[in-house]
Amino acid sequence: MIEKYFLNVEGLFKSFGKNLVVHDIDLKLEQGEIRGLIGPNGAGKTTLFNLISGFLTPNKGKIVWQGKNITGSAPSTIVKNGIARTFQLDVLLKDMTVLQNVLIGHHLHVNIGVIAQLLGLGKVKEKEKEAMRMSLELLEFMGLLELKNEIAGELPHGHQRSLGIAIALATEPKLLMLDEPITGMNSVEALNTMKKIKCLREKGITILIVEHNMRAVMSTCDKLTVINFGQKIAEGPPENVCENSLVIEAYLGSPDDEDDLILC
Amino acid sequence: MQKNNSSKFYGFLIITLAFIGLPFLLSEYHRDVAITLLINFILVSSFRLITTMGGWSLAHIPLMGLGAYTSAILTRYYGWPFWITLPTGGAVAALISWVMSFPLVRIKGFAFFIASFAAGEAMRLAWTRIRYPFGGHRGIVMIPVPNEIIIPGLFSINFYDSIPYYYLTFLITGVSLIILYRIDESRIGYTLKAIEMEDRIVNSVGIKATQYKMISFVIGAFFAGIAGVVFAHRYQSIDPSAFGFLTTLYLIVWVLFGGTKTFIGPLLGVTVLTIVQILLRNLAEWLPMVYGFILIVTVLFLPEGLEGLPRKVRKLWKLYNPKVK
Numbered sequence: 001m002i003e004k005y006f007l008n009v010e011g012l013f014k015s016f017g018k019n020l021v022v023h024d025i026d027l028k029l030e031q032g033e034i035r036g037l038i039g040p041n042g043a044g045k046t047t048l049f050n051l052i053s054g055f056l057t058p059n060k061g062k063i064v065w066q067g068k069n070i071t072g073s074a075p076s077t078i079v080k081n082g083i084a085r086t087f088q089l090d091v092l093l094k095d096m097t098v099l100q101n102v103l104i105g106h107h108l109h110v111n112i113g114v115i116a117q118l119l120g121l122g123k124v125k126e127k128e129k130e131a132m133r134m135s136l137e138l139l140e141f142m143g144l145l146e147l148k149n150e151i152a153g154e155l156p157h158g159h160q161r162s163l164g165i166a167i168a169l170a171t172e173p174k175l176l177m178l179d180e181p182i183t184g185m186n187s188v189e190a191l192n193t194m195k196k197i198k199c200l201r202e203k204g205i206t207i208l209i210v211e212h213n214m215r216a217v218m219s220t221c222d223k224l225t226v227i228n229f230g231q232k233i234a235e236g237p238p239e240n241v242c243e244n245s246l247v248i249e250a251y252l253g254s255p256d257d258e259d260d261l262i263l264c
Numbered sequence: 265m266q267k268n269n270s271s272k273f274y275g276f277l278i279i280t281l282a283f284i285g286l287p288f289l290l291s292e293y294h295r296d297v298a299i300t301l302l303i304n305f306i307l308v309s310s311f312r313l314i315t316t317m318g319g320w321s322l323a324h325i326p327l328m329g330l331g332a333y334t335s336a337i338l339t340r341y342y343g344w345p346f347w348i349t350l351p352t353g354g355a356v357a358a359l360i361s362w363v364m365s366f367p368l369v370r371i372k373g374f375a376f377f378i379a380s381f382a383a384g385e386a387m388r389l390a391w392t393r394i395r396y397p398f399g400g401h402r403g404i405v406m407i408p409v410p411n412e413i414i415i416p417g418l419f420s421i422n423f424y425d426s427i428p429y430y431y432l433t434f435l436i437t438g439v440s441l442i443i444l445y446r447i448d449e450s451r452i453g454y455t456l457k458a459i460e461m462e463d464r465i466v467n468s469v470g471i472k473a474t475q476y477k478m479i480s481f482v483i484g485a486f487f488a489g490i491a492g493v494v495f496a497h498r499y500q501s502i503d504p505s506a507f508g509f510l511t512t513l514y515l516i517v518w519v520l521f522g523g524t525k526t527f528i529g530p531l532l533g534v535t536v537l538t539i540v541q542i543l544l545r546n547l548a549e550w551l552p553m554v555y556g557f558i559l560i561v562t563v564l565f566l567p568e569g570l571e572g573l574p575r576k577v578r579k580l581w582k583l584y585n586p587k588v589k
């Protein structure tokens with residue numbers, strides 16, 4: 001059977017103890033799209049990312065990637081197959097330099113087996129050179145080139161977010177999942193980052209993005225998926241979704257989140 | 265970068281020359297201490313490789329013992345030459361550690377401590393209980409020294425003497441440290457540090473952390489085994505108590521005291537504490553207590569070890585001289 005979708009998530013369930021966090025979610029991505037995944041805090045967006053990237057195993061349901069069932073695979077296998085993710089919080093190699101972070105990100109391309117590396121077999125040197133070249137290119141793209149020798153944990157928040165994206169990009173993904181990439185950035189940084197995300201799509205990378213900044217999401221995404229309490233409540237082009245009464249209720253129903261959200 | 269590299273090179277050169285000249289300045293007793301120090305260099309550096317991935321293995325000294333027993337048995341009872349049992353001792357320690365690593369690399373923190381301790385004690389129990397070939401609690405005596413090297417008409421080297429044995433140890437230690445340093449500076453070294461720092465990043469970029477942890481554990485054990493072989497053929501007798509918990513405690517204090525962030529840290533730690541040990545020669549029975557005391561002081565006041573000291577001093581300096589940049 002030919003799989004129609006690039007990524008096809010079907011009937012996914014995940015609970016922590018009695019807390020059902022992902023409840024029968026379907027998510028179908030087409031190659032080349034930018035999909036926004038939105039919903040109030042605690043809706044289960046990050047958990048869904050963790051399930052797709054293999055950091056968590058679903059209780060039920062399946063995840064099919066380019067026709068291949070990857071449900072329950074290890075994170076290292078999934079990223080090898082072309083799905084990369086960033087983290088909501090600034091998860092970085094904080095005591096290493098910016099450049100070292102991205103070099104570690106290139107692991108899959110340099111990896112020729114630990115034994116071969118030890119004995120200096122194969123093309124270790126050439127591959128390391130290549131990784132260095134690609135890392136510098138990536139840092140330039142993300143606007144971090146001047147900061148390459150800074151310690152990652154000492155960067156301002158906005159740059160740490162960008163570095164997180166650079167690390168994910170170093171794995172050369174086909175699908176990039178971004179968890180709140182511009183949260184906490186100032187408006188200039190945010191705008192720049194969103195531009196870069198569009199640019200990545202031009203380069204052929206499919207994107208799934210979780211973000212609370214509605215203006216950014218509206219202007220970037222082809223389609224939005226809205227979840228609340230672990231369930232999908234709406235899906236479609238941004239304009240339509242914003243007018244959906246369920247969506248408005250989901251957000252206005254939880255006053256805590258008003259700061260996060262600038263509705264259309 | 266350039267400057268840093270050349271000063272590193274000169275430092276390396278000076279220390280190497282100092283160690284080459286050292287035996288001629290020392291008494292017989294101190295020469296023995298120097299040999300032990302060189303053996304301990306291999307121990308602390310290989311131990312540090314394991315700690316870079318976050319595991320403080322309590323099986324390191326028993327694995328050293330495994331190398332020692334392997335070589336002792338093969339030379340004493342089977343007549344193998346030292347030159348073959350040297351790598352064999354390392355390989356046996358590596359092989360057993362590889363088997364041990366299957367459960368060990370999958371557990372963390374306190375459980376890792378306990379499990380590695382249990383594995384080490386199991387080995388020691390086997391040596392104590394099994395008379396042949398391990399010799400029970402009396403161990404193995406009359407282990408031969410490495411075979412004499414004779415070049416007819418020119419010279420012969422007899423390793424019964426301390427000076428030739430010193431240089432033999434120096435050579436083995438040198439090669440071991442160079443290999444361990446290269447590993448530390450390679451992608452493997454960085455990957456191990458990354459695994460300890462943030463396993464989420466490591467997982468998200470496709471690194472199989474358990475594979476790397478295993479390799480660091482196995483390489484570490486290989487060199488512990490080598491250290492054990494060199495130890496056995498110097499003292500010519502070994503028994504299970506030599507590889508007990510007290511020695512493990514010393515190892516941990518050396519490494520903690522020196523600091524594990526840099527390659528030089530543990531080497532510095534063991535050197536300084538060896539000097540302390542010589543100064544306190546008359547208080548030998550109190551040594552475990554002295555080590556306990558040093559451990560406590562290190563944990564409280566020098567959490568980064570000796571290698572963190574320059575930074576601390578600089579900080580204090582700035583505090584009292586605020587105008588100096």
Ligand SMILES: Nc1ncnc2c1ncn2[C@@H]1O[C@H](COP(=O)(O)OP(=O)(O)O)[C@@H](O)[C@H]1O
Nearest residue numbers: 016019021039040041042043044045046047048
């Ligand atoms: N590892 C976990 N263990 C227990 N509960 C969790 C865990 N991860 C997330 N949760 C819970 O799942 C719910 C959804 O969290 P999350 O997916 O982070 O939401 P979102 O990213 O949409 O804000 C929250 O109620 C959170 O407390």
Ligand SMILES: [Mg+2]
Nearest residue numbers: 045046047088
């Ligand atoms: Mg989240």
